[in-house]
Amino acid sequence: MSFDPERLAQPAIRRLRAYDPGHDLPRLRTRFGAVLAELGSNENALGPSPAALEAAHAALSETYRYPDPRCGALREALAQQHGVTPDQLVFGNGSHELLMQLAQIFAGADAAVMHAQFGFAVFPIAAAAAGAPAVCVPALPRTHPTAPLGHDLDAMADALREDVRLIYLANPNNPTGTWFTHAALEAFLQRVPRDTLVVVDEAYGEYMQAPGLDTAIALLDAHPNLIVTRSFSKAYALAGLRIGYLLAHASVAAVFERLRESFNINQVAQAAARAVLDDAAYLQSAIDINAAERARMERTLSERGFATLPSQTNFLLLDLGEDAQVLEQRLFDQAVIVRPMGGYGLPHTLRVSVGSRAENDRFLETL
Ligand SMILES: Cc1ncc(COP(=O)(O)O)c(C=O)c1O
Structure with a gap:
């Protein structure tokens, strides 16, 4: 053969x-x-941003060294910006990497993944890569007044089964561009069992302006099973440097850290991301x-x-x-x-x- x-x-x-x-x-x-x-x-x-470019250039002279595995300066700045503790953050080579690894860590043959129809394409791929069954919940109808083809959170809560360990939501969602409100997410979280993790992908979070739409970060304290992912690729314009992060309960972040490759964020990306936060x-x-x-x-x-x-x-x-x-x-x-x-x-x-x-x-x- x-x-x-x-x-x-x-x-x-x-x-x-x-x-x-x-x-x-x-x-x-x-x-x-x-x-x-x-x-x-x-x-x-x-x-x-010019500030990010300048910081990236300056960091180039240090590239013979390994980068800071903790992303210390960036970690401190983001923790302050989001009102969390530094140990609640995990960095990824783009948030795509984090979304994939979440399934690798928490999903598997006996631990299913739930996502919405027309949700971000990486969600079912992450489930499949982890060998996990995927529960795909039909989207809202085309005629829905505020979120046509968007996530149907009520239907997702109704479809919960014992074996669902990880739920992926994107807010706002790609490719539909639609969103759900903070109040709707809060109501959804009330219906999700503690041992089911809810990931809210906020790659487009900086663009949120609609009434009632807000980041899920404020809900982390009340919901240790909540994980929020963010990206520097969109509004911060650093897609080519590949850097994103997640915010979670410190105990969840600690579990995640076991899988993270220590030097996954290069120092040019760390420097540029740190600089653009101040811009x-x-x-x-x-x-x-x-x-x-x-x-x-x-x-x-x-x-x-x-x-x-x-x-x-x-x-x-x-x-x-x-x-x-x-x-x-x-x-x-x-x-x-x-x-x-x-x-x-x-x-x-x-x-x-x-x-x-x-x-x-x-x-x-x-x-
Ligand atoms: C909804 C959503 N999540 C995550 C990502 C991944 O972004 P990145 O890996 O560049 O942070 C994208 C990229 O297009 C996206 O649309």
């Missing part, structure tokens, strides 16, 4: 389908040059520009008869009411990169990031 590594892999890995990161962008940058509109990955087109003006302008551009895109699209879902993020989900693949390909041919959502079971939709004003204009004109 020939050598077959597929056969040698663990059963869960054999069944696994990897996360799809989208097009080969380095190749497309060479092909299209400056006209390329990169609206497929929900990055912050403003570019990094409040940068964050505010990133939030304001995003809100204004998103509103402009929503308005223009609506005037042209395109339906979008309500969003509290840096992207919009367009519902075309017909197969979106053809339009995505035609935009691609014109160097406008957006993300088709067939993989999410939403073949009629396209996800479009809020880019720079020029990129957004290119998208709208090309459309």
